[in-house]
Amino acid sequence: MTALPSAAPDASGPDAGGPAATDSAPPGPWLLGVRHHGPGSARAVRAALEAARPRAVLIEGPPEADGLLALAADPDMRPPVALLANVVDDPRRASFWPMAEFSPEWVALRWALDAGVEVRFIDLPAAHSLAAAEELPENEPEAEEGAPDERPALRIDPIGVLAETAGYDDPEAWWEDVVEHRDGTPGADPYGPFTVLGEAMTALREAYGDGGHARDLIREAHMRQQLRAARREFGDGVAVVCGAWHVPALAEKTTVAADRALLKGLPKVKAELTWVPWTHRRLARHSGYGAGIDSPGWYGHLFGAPDRPVERWMTKVAGLLREEDRQVSSAHVIEAVRLAGTLAAMRGRPLPGLTETTDAVRAVMCEGSDVPLALVQDRLVVGDVLGEVPDAAPAVPLQRDLTRAQRSLRLKPEALERELELDLRKETDAARSRLLHRLSLLGIGWGERSASRGSTGTFRESWRLRWEPELSVRVAEAGVWGTTVLAAATARAESEAVEATVLGEITALAERCLLAELSDALPVVMRALADRAALDTDVAHLAQALPALARTLRYGDVRGTETAALGEVATGLAERICVGLPPACTGLDADGATEMRRRIDDVHTAMALLPEAPEGPTTLRDRWASVLTRLAGRDTVAGEIRGRAVRLLLDDGRLDDTEVERHMGLALSVGTPPGEAAAWIEGFVGGASGGGMLLVHDERLLALVDTWLTGVPADAFTDVLPLLRRTFSAYEPGVRRTLGELVRRGPGTTGPAPADAGAPGFGAGLDEERAAAVEPLLRLLLGASTHGPGALPEPSGHPASDHLAGVGK
Template sequence: MSTHILGIRHHGPGSARHVKEYLEKVKPDIVLVEGPPEADSILEWVSNDLLKPPVAILAYQPDAPQKAVFYPFAEFSPEWQAILYARRNNIPVRFMDLPMAHQFELKAEKAPKPEAEAPSLNNSLAPYIPDTNIVRRNPVAYLAGAAGFADEEKWWEHMFEYRQDPEAVFTAVAEGMQALRQDLHLPYDREEQLREAHMRKTIRQAEREMYTEIAVVCGAWHTPALLNMGKAKDDNELLKGLPKVKVATTWIPWTYNRLSYNSGYGAGINSPGWYEHNWRYHDDDGTRWMSRVARLFREQQKDISVAHVMEAVRLANALTALRGLPKAGLEELNEATLSVLCNGEDILLQLINEELIVSDKIGEVPTDIPRPPLQTDIEKLQKKLRLPQTADYKDYVLDLRKDTDLERSILLHRMEMLDIRWGHRYGPSGKGTFKEQWRLQWDPGFSIDIIEKGSWGNTVEEAASKYVQHQAKTATSLKEVCTLLETAIPAELHDAIEALVQQVNNLAAATGDVMQLMTVIPGLVQISRYGNVRKTDATLVDGIVAGMITRICVSLPAACIGIADDAAAELLELIYNMNDALLILQDPELTTQWQQTISYIARNDSSAPVIGGYATRLLADHRQLSGNDLVKVFSYAMSAATAPAIAAAWLEGFLKGSGTLLLVDNDLWTVVYNWMHQLEEDAFKQLLPLLRRTFSGFTKAERRKLGEKAKGGVSGTTGVSQHTMENIDATRAMKGIPVVLQMLGVK
């Protein structure tokens, strides 16, 4: 009976090749692999041709899906090759790590680690010996530093990954790890002890089952603990009485860029694309890699010849020889690429990193693998609507007049409602348009969100609807509910919309805060006015909008009295948006109510000056105040009897958004001119910042014309403008008015 301990580096292509060759040589009758035992039941899928790495085992608690962990595998992962060997040779394969049923609970109750005595580091060995904290997290960094390498990944590659004798490599790994564990005296926490105890327990179980050749594939650090088995009694005592929870597992697609994350057994790599190249072409002297780089550059319209490739390969191999390395690594190839192919422009290396070194490859999982019903429905809709899961960004412009694009939009909005941010809208869509712009990128981490949201329903529509209804019931803010309503309508969640409308109605009736009501009106008006673009009946909100506007019209005048400047500025913006909303709504009855309200505010001397000024401007815009009446109101507000600060605030409100009135109405211009002319110097200096803020809101053209008009003094006209006014043909001008009115849609 023989037990073979194969210490490997997770996701190491050389380690994967060594494991494969070693297993083919010793022909074990059982293979044990570091990983969660709960996933033993899904290992049968590894030999399925439709399960294409990179993939990951997702282990999670069904009753708390947010507690989950991923165990990713690439084609070049040693564990994957070990499992694949066992499946193809019809021998048992098992995971031997501490079950996640225990690990989830241990992580939940894990206390902060006590400060341990720092290991004694001999910094005289080399200038690259890392500090104590790095060694605690990654002990291999100590060996790399002792060998003169600042990067432990590069050291491991050259010392173990590129070697040809698997047996010698595994022996060297075991000796190196044994020396580290004996000499560094690193902190050894309880969870690690439990994990290694369970690994030994699994090996003993295989021995009791009379397997004669047992292959054990584990992380290199655990090798000494499995070579020195110790007493079974001690391990059993250590594992006794551990807390336990229910755990489910499944396969999910993974991506190369997420292989750089630390998850599962804590492994992460920076260059999965390069590692895949090493796995497939381990005898490459750099020629194949440089050819791929050249092909990438040619696709970017950069001229690269065969001579460039040959020269870059020669330079990389020369660097390798100078550094005493057995084979050109990524660092040497990148330096050669930078010098020969990039002409020293390191910005092109970023392209190589994204496309080749990391890559955006995503794995595939068979459709018949057991998975949550919600995930099955999402994948079915993705296939139907031709929206594949991709690791890179993909942009879509959807025309909502087309059935397929409309269904795509509905799906993306529903996913957004479920907080699964697969798609992100970008770019101005405009009011009432038929287009949406989306950028999609699939993240394997969405699997947890899908499992979590699966408790609300088995289909996307059902889950989104029930989840939104739950949010509506628990929401206490009117703005929050209205925001949900805005997003639920394009998602076509009819049951949820009815619940949200009812909640909006309840909250609106209960609130006496006019500012809160005004905050949500613009969004509701957008729904009422433009909801039918998506073939959605938006009349559900019409009654609510009318009732809320009526409440606002009743309460707003009182809200404008006796408020501080900051509150007045905030209320001014709300009135501005409210007026825009009513212009969009085009409801005569509500418009009349609004005109009566702003008329009362404008004529009330107790209203905040800036709001009173803006209310007067709105009356002028609505043609409720014009001619001499407007001049009288304006003159009264800007008279010498009015305090300069109040007059300036009133003027700021009146001119909010545009100064056109001052350009076209010389009477108003004269009032402003005379008011400013009679200001004392000290008062003018105090008001100057306010006046500058008022005029800074105008367009450049308005400011320029106002400056030109100011040169004309009280008359406000220049020689050119006077000449133009004197030569107007009134008869010809009147003929153009009907055409302009027709263009504006005025009957």
């Protein structure tokens, strides 16, 4: 056990109050060095506190949160949770202090609250730690007299160094063997682990220095100051729970003046703190949290299991695999436990660790496959546990409004991703859709739109929901826009409309406003849209903006929103596109033609959604068809665009088969360069437009393509091959196979197929010997004999006709 030298007279005494320490407890203060989120450390902390019975408990954490500590005893507080600190004027600058049920800090906090003793946080205040890192002074302590001139400035992993020293190549395995798997034998010294860790960290800091991080020195100076203050108030009956690396620094003999010098002139910001839910997944190291662990689910199991942790773990794994319809029996569990114990013995480990249990599960329950093992890793080793915070915890008004909406709509935040299907004709589902769209506009990505399953109608929406702890920060950031979700989303939309410079951005914003039903924001967005549309002369920008407007009008119909003004803007854009598109399609290179072809596809779809004006000799769709006709017949337009124009006219019934054949014949004539002809084919039958089925059902067009392709010169064939492969590789395998059969047979060149030609992919004639071999099996399947009712007819000499006749009966 590491003890501090006395810095003040002992204020404790028989009348000082508070729980009494046991007679075997060493003199305080008690420095309990831990590993963050270590269940072994948590058990050791609890045992040491029970033995020492300190009058005050000091924990590594932001002191501004002292007023929130009592909430840890609230029945509605369920870890994992985290303290969230953010800058008041800039909520994006935030920090978290996560705690799980097996975190030593959480165990110390709950013990102090249950015991009724003083509990405080003593780390550097969040007001300083949230200040910009580059503003922190690079304070380096002056070398003491007699100290070496150079101190190593190497940032190390203490656990890794100790594990390597002990002969382990895996720091996690060493920590499990030394700390996590301590059996807690009755009568064992509760201070032993902290004494050993304190001595080890002292040796490491003597060998490697302070680790080369100036902020650690500042934090430790502040913790020493807080410890001195606590000892003046409570005497030596003080326990400190902090990272093991800091123990030597807290035990170090330093002067008050030296610590004050380190803390002088620190930058400071105004910070606010609260409790927020956390997840096991965010405790995992791969999530980016610096003090994370690889296996929070496993550590939670070790902390919560009263006995036989390996057996209980294997039972959990078996239950999970059974839920996934895998055959796992009790015998599998028994064998997996035995194998894990054998592996631990062979590897010289005191108890099976996560490595041994994982190897045993893979071999016994997963039959050597890593696929079900990945499920175990995701669901159990890491886990999807989401903590809960009581309503009494401080929160920004926007968070409170969001919480009320979630409860009203029965949308509980969950760590596990889930699918949500919404029917917008139902009031509750429509309200859920509005909430998710408003949050998306605010940058709070709780839900993500996905393709709807089983329905493509506008009344259906599909969402993937998953609540991440970082979203609490996003809510705090969005709080600057308003105190309710509706008000904040409206203000954000209005601001984006004013600041948007690209027409497409405003049209997309208008669509999002309509989906979120932000009726107050729509007038501002519409004015910005009309102003930007009047000034923008780029046809590509207009073509990019129109589809969003058309979709917005459609969604307006679904939700019953007034969209007359939006329809006028959309019609105006469509008119300008019809005028400016033909010149814009002239002189484009291959990439520009491909991009413009996509724009034309989008505009064509949008035109079908726009309302028709009641007056005028021609409709908007007629004018659009006229534009496509001009593009199809203009030689200066790229082949890909001309081919697409012909295809769109054909699909709309504006061109008959003869006209299409004429256009294709001209495009694939001998005088057309092969590359230009290939581009025309790409525009006509490429992409996901059903061009393959068009060629299957119209063998005249297929014959034109086949004739052109066979006539391409050898030196030009290599140039057009990549484009053709891209075109035809997008077809379904069945379509490609049928086209191959038609080409092999010679479509359109030999007239109708002969009667004995057979279907594509089958032989031309009938194999009577193979057909006859089926007859006994067919009789057995039909349960028919050769006599009586239901009997198959007598053989007529033609096996195939006999079989078909029998099936017909």
